[in-house]
Amino acid sequence: MSERPTIEFIDLKAQRQHIGQAMEDAILKVVHDGNYILGSQVGEFEAGLAAFCGAKHAIGVANGTDALILVLEALGIGPGDAVICPSFTFAATAEVVAWMGATPVFAEIDEATYNIDPKGLAAALDTARKHGLKPRALITVDLFGQACDYDPIEAFCKHNDLVLIADSAQGYGARYKGRVAGGIGDFATTSFFPAKPLGCYGDGGAILTNSDAHAELLRSLRFHGKGSYKYDNIRVGVNSRLDTIQAAVLIEKLKVFAEEIAKRQLVAQRYTEALQGLVRTPDVMPDCVSTWAQYTIRVDAERRDAFQDALKAKGVPTTVYYPKPLHQQTAYKHFPVAGNGLPISERVAREVVSLPMHPYLDEATQDYIIAAVCEVLAPARESAVV
Ligand SMILES: Cc1ncc(COP(=O)(O)O)c(C=O)c1O
Structure with missing residues (x-):
């Protein structure tokens, strides 16, 4: 064997060197400008993120877990509701369902892709009903970076009146038969955890959707349920905004x-x-x-x-x-x-x-x-x- 190199599992240092001074300049600009919360970089990044995957709206949030929680909150999913999801995934996928008081129903994956198997969805629906639950949504996971087999999944959701939420934390930007993950599903979510293919320098996440009404609702929910301005609270929400510094980092990372x-x-x-x-x-x-x-x-x-x-x-x-x-x-x-x-x-x-x-x-x-x-x-x- 040849001489032993130093091997990183994921080398973020090499990426930083590749992007170079532009990254440092982008971060320092935020520091100097002082618009740390929802500065202009957040909107600029959201527009770039939506355009990259062909979604109409991107809503930057604090992390990928919150992205999923806010979608469930926007849909009013809670006790008595079932959300089908895979079991072979990161905990956040099912955690958010349980956190909302709803019930995750675990479905089988496809042995070749490790993604949820469209052929197992009917059994999951059946199981949810047998438990007296109302099936409301399906959370798919684009595991390891590969998009799920969305054609049959979308048909299944449509036929059974399920909202399709694509957890694209690992697969944002993947291609599926001419479409781009992030732009697939009624909602897609992603995570900018540093190790993700599109990651920032801390926590961050986003929700993507084509629904104008839901985008507006999600923007309100991520900011204490705000209405026309900051101190107009028209619903119960949370604080889950994407930091301006992270948005500035992500603008540079999206370029490459x-x-x-x-x-x-x-x-x-x-x-x-x-x-x-x-x-x-x-x-x-x-x-x-x-x-x-x-x-x-x-x-x-x-x-x-x-x-x-x-x-x-x-x-x-x-x-x-x-x-x-x-x-x-x-x-x-x-x-x-x-x-x-x-x-x-x-x-x-x-x-x-x-x-x-x-x-x-x-x-x-x-x-x-x-x-x-x-x-x-x-x-x-x-x-x-x-
Ligand atoms: C499939 C999946 N969903 C959700 C998340 C949660 O993202 P975050 O760590 O940004 O909350 C992750 C992150 O590891 C993930 O891999």
Whole structure:
């Protein structure tokens, strides 16, 4: 193997160097101007974010979790309501449903994409009804950067009068058959957590929608239920605004976002070409482009810890997203599960492991990582492929 480079799982320093002085200037401008709350950069960024994905409105909020909560609040979802969502996801997806007093109903994922399986939605609806709940919405998750299979999902929601909320925290900007995630769904939400493909330098999030009425409502809800001005409180709301400094950071990051998505394709392509056949590499649906929030492979469940340890010893960081599906977590195991359980979610959670992925991963470092994975898997090559 070649000389050991220093490998970051996600290299935000390299991105900052690439953007250069423009980032520092943008931040300092906010500091000097002093419009820290809802300064002009927030509106400018919201317009850019909406345009990028083809949505009519973008509403910047404090984080991706609040983005989901505010949508549920705007829809009046609460006790007695069911919201269908996947179990193999970050906790926020279901947490927000429970936080509103509604009931998450966990549905199965597709083994190839790890996204909610459109074929499992009918069972989830059935389960919700059997529990005496009123099915109100479906929260999809564009996991690891790949958009869900939205054509059948949209048809299902329309047929069953469900609001479609796309949690695009990881997949904002992904392409699905000519459409861009963020612009898909009745509402889409995203997170600007620093490690996300489009991240800021702290917490941040946004809601995207084509509905004028809901956009106005959401702008009010994020600002203490304001009406015509700041001290006109026409409804109960919260404080969940996107900071001006974060908006200034995001304006600069959005300028390089398309280029970064393209660079991530090259990294993913090289990984896949080298590792295919050795481990299970990610599947991207035809006519779709992932943002590669994660590059996730699968190894034998019994060997995953050893695989990670061996890579760590070679200086290659890996992470498991997510080791336990939500329906098996203490906080969520009492909520209904669709059909006869979620065996795919449970199996996948035992086998997934994500490799370093970011747009500035140079070829030499990629080659080092590939060689390390090959070496670690070599003794048990046959049994490692799942
Ligand atoms: C799928 C998903 N939904 C929601 C969130 C929540 O976003 P935030 O951390 O900005 O609240 C995340 C962030 O990790 C996420 O990955």
